Amino acid sequence: MTFSLRMPLLMTLLGALLLSGCEQQAETQSSTQKRPPAAVNVMTLAPQAVTLTSSLPARTVAYRKADVRPQVSGIIEKRLFEEGSQIEAGQQLYQIDPALFEAELANARAELARAEAALKTAEARKSRYQNLLDDNAISRQEYDDALATFQQAEAEIQVRRAMLKTAQTNLDYTRVNAPISGRIGKSNVTEGALVTAQQSEVLATLHQLDPIYIDISQPSRALLDLRKKVIDREINQQSAPTVTLTLEDGSVYPHKGKLQFAEVDVDPSTGDVVLRAIMPNPDQLLLPGMFVRAEITEGQIDAAILAPQKAVSFNREGKATAFVVTQNNKVASRELNVGRAIDGHWLVKSGLSDGDQVIVAGLQKIAPGARVNIDQQLEQTRVGGD
Numbered sequence: 001m002t003f004s005l006r007m008p009l010l011m012t013l014l015g016a017l018l019l020s021g022c023e024q025q026a027e028t029q030s031s032t033q034k035r036p037p038a039a040v041n042v043m044t045l046a047p048q049a050v051t052l053t054s055s056l057p058a059r060t061v062a063y064r065k066a067d068v069r070p071q072v073s074g075i076i077e078k079r080l081f082e083e084g085s086q087i088e089a090g091q092q093l094y095q096i097d098p099a100l101f102e103a104e105l106a107n108a109r110a111e112l113a114r115a116e117a118a119l120k121t122a123e124a125r126k127s128r129y130q131n132l133l134d135d136n137a138i139s140r141q142e143y144d145d146a147l148a149t150f151q152q153a154e155a156e157i158q159v160r161r162a163m164l165k166t167a168q169t170n171l172d173y174t175r176v177n178a179p180i181s182g183r184i185g186k187s188n189v190t191e192g193a194l195v196t197a198q199q200s201e202v203l204a205t206l207h208q209l210d211p212i213y214i215d216i217s218q219p220s221r222a223l224l225d226l227r228k229k230v231i232d233r234e235i236n237q238q239s240a241p242t243v244t245l246t247l248e249d250g251s252v253y254p255h256k257g258k259l260q261f262a263e264v265d266v267d268p269s270t271g272d273v274v275l276r277a278i279m280p281n282p283d284q285l286l287l288p289g290m291f292v293r294a295e296i297t298e299g300q301i302d303a304a305i306l307a308p309q310k311a312v313s314f315n316r317e318g319k320a321t322a323f324v325v326t327q328n329n330k331v332a333s334r335e336l337n338v339g340r341a342i343d344g345h346w347l348v349k350s351g352l353s354d355g356d357q358v359i360v361a362g363l364q365k366i367a368p369g370a371r372v373n374i375d376q377q378l379e380q381t382r383v384g385g386d
Helices: 003-034 099-134 140-173 220-231
Strands: 038-044 048-068 074-079 092-096 175-177 182-184 204-219 242-246 257-262 272-279 291-308 312-314 320-325 331-342 345-350 357-361 372-378
Touching: 038 320, 048 182, 048 272, 048 331, 099 140, 140 175, 204 220, 204 242, 204 257, 204 291, 242 257, 242 272, 272 291, 291 331, 291 357, 357 372
Parallel strands: 038 372
Antiparallel strands: 038 357, 048 204, 048 291, 074 092, 092 175, 182 204, 204 272, 242 291, 257 272, 291 345, 312 320, 320 331, 320 357, 331 345
């Protein structure tokens, strides 16, 4: 086939293809123009009061803890308590062999009696020398010696009284008493054991369990955010935030406690701040060292805007967006600044306001600027915490 014959054929085929493409484009535009507005479900937002809470890991700590150690050395004669029992302050726990300390006390009393007798002699001599000095029967030096002897006897009395008190105290220390009231643990010594004064090993440990402390670990960033909200008056904080506990078995502890204080420094390894709450423990259900979950009531926002989480999406930059229906039934995109999640909602700091109709269903069929029909207008759920 010659070149002159091929050219008309190619031109004919090219024209047919262009005509087919134009027809398909026209059909697509026609079908788009005829497509009805998409049906969507919306939720009309309204401000509501929301109680802010935080659920954080925590550990129980005894309200008071006392390690019992001997203050004198000796042999344990008796253990006078039942392990695991409730102990009252001042109750005797152990008896150390008192024989040596009783002897020291008797010796101290005898030395005091000797010093008192010497004082009487020195005092009588001083009085006689005073009369003789007045009559010029003795020299001034002899009187001064008698006076010094009397003063030394007085000082010796003070020394002997102090030694007597020390001996009495050491004898009293053979009775090892409970420093606080609380639940006592196991005994680390038995009868016949030799103990020494101020030893490192404890005889037993007492824990006061009612009330009990709850040490809560909170990220410093969350604490900083809470304090900023209080300063900016975004939330109404209670004078003492309440704390409720969830136990290891998933049950809710029946009593509520109060937050006492926050630690003044941040743990550099974890970035957490320790918050301490005090909790009633009348049944002593909580024991030191238990892991619990603490829910802290931080405060209340009087007029919070909450958007359902299913209506909010996040773009590649991590920014939250939502679609709303405008007054002329067109779709508009809003960029949001959201805070914490609360019962399936996002707390909206900015981007949405009272009366906005947020699209919660039919999102896959819409785009900004598209016209829609509101198929169903849902009621906003009232929430009270996270």
